[in-house]
Amino acid sequence: MSRGNRRIPDATVARLPLYHRGLLELLRSKRTTVSSEALADMTGVNAAKVRKDLSYIGTYGTRGVGYDVENLLHQIGRELGLTQNWPVVIVGIGNLGRALASYGGFSARGFRIAALLDADPTKVDQQFGDLAVRPTLDLAGIVAEHDSVIGVISTPGGAAQEVADLMVASGITSILNFSPAVLSVPDDVTVRRVDLALELQILSFHQQHRGNAAAEPIGDGDHASLLLVEHNESDSVYS
Amino acid sequence: MSRGNRRIPDATVARLPLYHRGLLELLRSKRTTVSSEALADMTGVNAAKVRKDLSYIGTYGTRGVGYDVENLLHQIGRELGLTQNWPVVIVGIGNLGRALASYGGFSARGFRIAALLDADPTKVDQQFGDLAVRPTLDLAGIVAEHDSVIGVISTPGGAAQEVADLMVASGITSILNFSPAVLSVPDDVTVRRVDLALELQILSFHQQHRGNAAAEPIGDGDHASLLLVEHNESDSVYS
DNA sequence: GAAAGCTTGTGAATGCGTGCACAATCGCCC
DNA sequence: GGGCGATTGTGCACGCATTCACAAGCTTTC
Numbered sequence: 001m002s003r004g005n006r007r008i009p010d011a012t013v014a015r016l017p018l019y020h021r022g023l024l025e026l027l028r029s030k031r032t033t034v035s036s037e038a039l040a041d042m043t044g045v046n047a048a049k050v051r052k053d054l055s056y057i058g059t060y061g062t063r064g065v066g067y068d069v070e071n072l073l074h075q076i077g078r079e080l081g082l083t084q085n086w087p088v089v090i091v092g093i094g095n096l097g098r099a100l101a102s103y104g105g106f107s108a109r110g111f112r113i114a115a116l117l118d119a120d121p122t123k124v125d126q127q128f129g130d131l132a133v134r135p136t137l138d139l140a141g142i143v144a145e146h147d148s149v150i151g152v153i154s155t156p157g158g159a160a161q162e163v164a165d166l167m168v169a170s171g172i173t174s175i176l177n178f179s180p181a182v183l184s185v186p187d188d189v190t191v192r193r194v195d196l197a198l199e200l201q202i203l204s205f206h207q208q209h210r211g212n213a214a215a216e217p218i219g220d221g222d223h224a225s226l227l228l229v230e231h232n233e234s235d236s237v238y239s
Numbered sequence: 240m241s242r243g244n245r246r247i248p249d250a251t252v253a254r255l256p257l258y259h260r261g262l263l264e265l266l267r268s269k270r271t272t273v274s275s276e277a278l279a280d281m282t283g284v285n286a287a288k289v290r291k292d293l294s295y296i297g298t299y300g301t302r303g304v305g306y307d308v309e310n311l312l313h314q315i316g317r318e319l320g321l322t323q324n325w326p327v328v329i330v331g332i333g334n335l336g337r338a339l340a341s342y343g344g345f346s347a348r349g350f351r352i353a354a355l356l357d358a359d360p361t362k363v364d365q366q367f368g369d370l371a372v373r374p375t376l377d378l379a380g381i382v383a384e385h386d387s388v389i390g391v392i393s394t395p396g397g398a399a400q401e402v403a404d405l406m407v408a409s410g411i412t413s414i415l416n417f418s419p420a421v422l423s424v425p426d427d428v429t430v431r432r433v434d435l436a437l438e439l440q441i442l443s444f445h446q447q448h449r450g451n452a453a454a455e456p457i458g459d460g461d462h463a464s465l466l467l468v469e470h471n472e473s474d475s476v477y478s
Numbered sequence: 479g480a481a482a483g484c485t486t487g488t489g490a491a492t493g494c495g496t497g498c499a500c501a502a503t504c505g506c507c508c
Numbered sequence: 509g510g511g512c513g514a515t516t517g518t519g520c521a522c523g524c525a526t527t528c529a530c531a532a533g534c535t536t537t538c
Contacts, residue, residue, distance in 0.1 A: 011495060017440040021419060035515065044421045048497055048518095055517060063516045064504035080440050081447030088439070095341050099334035105419065105436040110443065150442055173449060174442040180260060180344065182283045190445040192438050197344040199431050200327070201256035201319050203389055203413040204349065206429040208320030210412060250525060274485065287488095287527055294487060302486045303534035 008079075012053045016076050018043045019050070023073040035066040077110070087114035087146040089172075091163050092155030093123055093133050096178055100154060101128050114149065115142045119159065136163065140170040150174045157181040164191075247318075251292045255315050257282045258289070262312040274305040316349070326353035326385040328411075330402050331394030332362055332372050335417055339393060340367050353388065354381045358398065375402065379409040389413045396420040403430075 022042040026034055036054070040047035054060065054067070057079045061067045077083055088111050090097050100106070101116055116128060119136040126133045134142075143149045151167040153160050153175060160181035167175060168185055177183055177193045185191055261281040265273055275293070279286040293299065293306070296318045300306045316322055327350050329336050339345070340355055355367060358375040365372045373381075382388045390406040392399050392414060399420035406414060407424055414430045416422055419437075422430050 009495075013444050014437075014441055016444070017434075017437045018421075020440070021437075037515085042421065044423075046497065048499090049495090051516060052496085052518075059517075061516050062504065063502070064506090064514045066515065079444065079447075081443040082440065084443070084447070086439075086443055086446065095338035099338040100435070102334050103435065106439065109436045109440065111436075111439055148446055150439065150446065174446045176438055176442060182257075182281065184283075188449070190442060190449075192442055194433060194435070194438055195256075196339070196342060196433070197348045197350075198253075198256040198260075199415055199433055200325075200345065200350055200389065201259070201321065201348065202253055203415060203429060203431060204320040204323070204325055205252050205255070205318070207325065207387055207389065207413045208318075208323070210427070248525070276485085285527070287529090288525090290486060291488075291526085298487075300486050301534065302532070303484045303536090305485065 008056045012056055015043070015045060015049075015053055016057075016080055018045065019053070020073065020076045020080065020082070023069055023076070026069045027073060031069055033062075033066040034069055034072075036061070039067075080110075082110035084110065084148070086111050086148060086150050088112065088150045088152055089115045089117060089139065089142060090152045090154060091117045091136055091139070091167075092153060092159070092179075093118040093126075093128070094154060094156075097154040098128060100152060100178075101131065111150070114146055117142075119155075136166070139166055143167075143170040143172060148173075150176065152176045152178070153183075154178045247295045251295055254282070254284060254288075254292055255296075255319055257284065258292070259312065259315045259319065259321070262308055262315070265308045266312060270308055272301075272305045273308055273311075275300070278306075319349075321349035323349065323387070325350050325387060325389050327351065327389045327391055328354045328356060328378065328381060329391045329393060330356045330375055330378070330406075331392060331398070331418075332357040332365075332367070333393060333395075336393040337367060339391060339417075340370070350389070353385055356381075358394075375405070378405055382406075382409040382411060387412075389415065391415045391417070392422075393417045 019039060022039055023034070025042070036050045037047040039045075040050045043050070045053075051061070054072070057075055060072050060075055088106060090100055090113065093101070093116050097116070097118075101113060106113060113131065115138075116131050116133045117136045117139060118124060118133050121135070123133050124135050149172055151164075151172040151174065153163050153167075155163055157180045160177060160179035161183055164175060164177070164183045164185055168189055173189050175183070175185070175189065175191045177191055178196075180195055180197065182193075183191050258278060261278055262273070264281070275289040276286040278284075279289045282289070284292075290300070293311070296314055299311055299314055327345060329339055329352065332340070332355050336355070336357075340352060345352060352370065354377075355370050355372045356375045356378060357363060357372050360374070362372050363374050388411055390403075390411040390413065392402050392406075394402055396419045399416060399418035400422055403414060403416070403422045403424055407428055412428050414422070414424070414428065416430055416432045417435075419434055421432070424430055
């Protein structure tokens with residue numbers, strides 16, 4: 001909407017929050033303008049890429065000077081929809097759900113935790129901060145009370161699809177999924193998945209393929225001794 | 240090493256853990272073979288992409304039949320280095336650090352939490368599960384005791400670079416960074432960043448650009464009323 | 479033992495993202 | 509008021525990733 005009419009590439013969307021954070025920092029240190037190169041250094045991005053990214057949302061820079069910090073911050077915030085203070089509902093109040101519930105970074109960046117839900121009756125009514133846990137089935141009612149709720153799933157993998165279905169039925173169209181499950185949802189629903197173990201496994205790959213001479217993998221070439229660590233999802237961060 | 244001699248593309252590495260998890264599930268349900276299409280359905284990936292990804296690590300399929308679940312699981316696990324039971328050290332025992340410490344998914348997938356560290360003296364010696372929190376400065380000693388430690392940073396953003404420097408100095412070459420800070424490290428160190436607020440902001444973008452008729456952004460075109468939610472990183476998930 | 483039916487592995491085409499390089503433009507100074 | 513240094517915005521070329529399409533190859537059936 002407004003100026004930037006071209007479609008914004010996904011890769012750019014993923015970096016806009018990075019610039020937003022960098023600009024916030026500059027604002028606090030009273031800088032009024034910033035060059036693409038300075039912003040690039042702060043965010044670990046190539047300077048040309050910064051300029052191209054910003055060009056998708058409009059022409060807010062001044063040649064020979066740079067970008068006005070305050071204005072650019074506002075424009076990016078508007079593009080990202082951070083002016084709206086989106087209500088967030090967290091389903092699954094295990095270790096991770098609790099950590100998310102007390103995460104200052106959410107409320108500090110345009111999000112407001114509207115409710116904590118859990119299907120376990122022994123968890124219902126427990127108090128975290130100024131919110132009490134409510135039964136998962138209250139979801140539809142809560143969504144109806146707010147505009148454009150964003151759903152967060154921090155249940156074990158086994159319950160995730162069920163929760164997602166409930167979210168979709170309640171009218172939620174944006175879901176952040178912390179469970180290892182791969183969710184299937186209608187096309188008009190956006191799901192982002194954050195998988196903690198997966199990230200470690202990717203690191204493991206790099207560690208393994210670095211020259212580091214750590215012990216060779218066990219059972220190389222002989223997979224009779226198949227490693228099969230138990231796969232118990234119940235006593236996890238989710239429950 | 241061994242068969243797959245070609246370099247494996249990053250995009251493929253990021254998907255291997257997905258296949259690994261899918262295969263684990265198949266193994267539990269006693270399936271002995273699986274086609275690329277079935278695996279694709281389970282993981283939400285295109286079938287041709289599955290085959291190409293797998294072809295990078297070797298030729299383990301049988302035409303007309305599919306892949307042997309047990310063998311493929313072993314091969315992917317070996318490629319990812321999951322046979323090694325990597326020691327993981329978590330620095331920053333706030334809400335998130337605690338959630339990670341009790342995360343069953345880590346120990347269930349080839350990782351073992353070797354130590355919990357925090358710079359705050361009031362946190363030191365607190366017990367979580369069977370581990371006591373130790374001072375951050377013990378890091379070098381702990382790394383020396385183990386092979387190929389993977390570092391996890393769950394401190395507030397302000398302390399992250401300092402912790403990263405300490406990790407690098409201690410010999411750690413793989414870091415998982417949950418803080419919002421952008422770390423600068425030597426080229427031979429791999430850093431992956433998981434930013435919870437960033438994920439929500441990406442969702443916010445999609446929500447905003449969906450046709451949904453939710454209220455237009457406040458202060459459109461007039462950025463005098465700049466949104467400036469307070470940016471207090473101290474009372475967060477990290478502390 | 480030949481034919482039919484699957485399924486893999488991969489060549490080739492396409493699309494997306496990245497980064498260089500440079501013209502266009504601005505502010506500043508003399 | 510003109511020249512100079514700085515910085516943006518973007519055309520273009522390159523490389524990586526995705527997807528299609530199909531030959532190669534295995535198993536089963538008759």
